[in-house]
Amino acid sequence: MMVGSHVALGAASWLVVAPHLGQPAVGLVPLGLAVIGALLPDIDHPKSWVGQRARPLSTVCAMLLGHRGITHSLFAVAVCTWLLVEHGFSEATVAPLVVGYLSHLGGDLLTPRGLRLAWPLKGTWALPICRTGSASEPLVVMVALCCAIVATVGLDRVQATVRATGLCRLVPDLPAICQALGGPPSKAQACPPPAAVERQRARVAAPPPARPRPPTRAAGSEPRPATAG
Numbered sequence: 001m002m003v004g005s006h007v008a009l010g011a012a013s014w015l016v017v018a019p020h021l022g023q024p025a026v027g028l029v030p031l032g033l034a035v036i037g038a039l040l041p042d043i044d045h046p047k048s049w050v051g052q053r054a055r056p057l058s059t060v061c062a063m064l065l066g067h068r069g070i071t072h073s074l075f076a077v078a079v080c081t082w083l084l085v086e087h088g089f090s091e092a093t094v095a096p097l098v099v100g101y102l103s104h105l106g107g108d109l110l111t112p113r114g115l116r117l118a119w120p121l122k123g124t125w126a127l128p129i130c131r132t133g134s135a136s137e138p139l140v141v142m143v144a145l146c147c148a149i150v151a152t153v154g155l156d157r158v159q160a161t162v163r164a165t166g167l168c169r170l171v172p173d174l175p176a177i178c179q180a181l182g183g184p185p186s187k188a189q190a191c192p193p194p195a196a197v198e199r200q201r202a203r204v205a206a207p208p209p210a211r212p213r214p215p216t217r218a219a220g221s222e223p224r225p226a227t228a229g
């Protein structure tokens with residue numbers, strides 16, 4: 001995947017995972033560490049974003065290890081985690097780095113080339129959904145981000161935000177999406193119709209105005225004669 005996709009997935013992964021680890025999700029330091037972790041595996045590629053900035057090291061890594069070798073394996077995750085913990089780094093530092101690193105592996109796993117996750121075993125693992133740099137890559141990242149947002153803030157708040165924007169009045173296909181987000185509530189609740197339609201409905205539903213009824217004469221009573229003057 002491209003560097004932008006790894007950055008987005010790294011940050012999104014941390015936002016989702018952090019609450020489950022008892023860590024602050026939103027914060028410049030943990031998010032930055034997650035992004036760094038999400039970029040680190042491509043140190044084995046001299047032309048990658050991180051490889052260009054660590055050129056001597058990335059060139060050596062590429063020559064000795066090859067791209068998507070050990071740095072893209074669970075073995076690397078385990079070794080890096082152990083090294084960081086052994087050198088006294090706190091959980092607040094290690095956790096976002098590891099989560100970001102794993103998000104990189106997850107992203108690359110979606111490309112046809114796949115990964116040797118179980119390095120040094122030779123098997124390649126892949127869930128080929130999109131090619132690196134293809135038009136479908138941003139789409140896949142967007143879907144992953146939407147899932148991350150829903151998982152982070154909850155479906156109820158996402159649903160309320162969609163309703164509040166009123167977007168479903170403007171885009172014809174959005175009512176179905178609103179309905180899906182809204183779940184049990186009716187379509188009218190999920191996507192309120194425009195004001196003109198609402199007024200027309202009110203006119204149709206309103207009962208006709210009551211006509212004045214003629215006065216009824218009580219039994220046995222005579223009409224009083226009109227008195228002049």
Ligand SMILES: [Zn+2]
Binds near residue numbers: 001042072104108
């Ligand atoms: Zn990679």
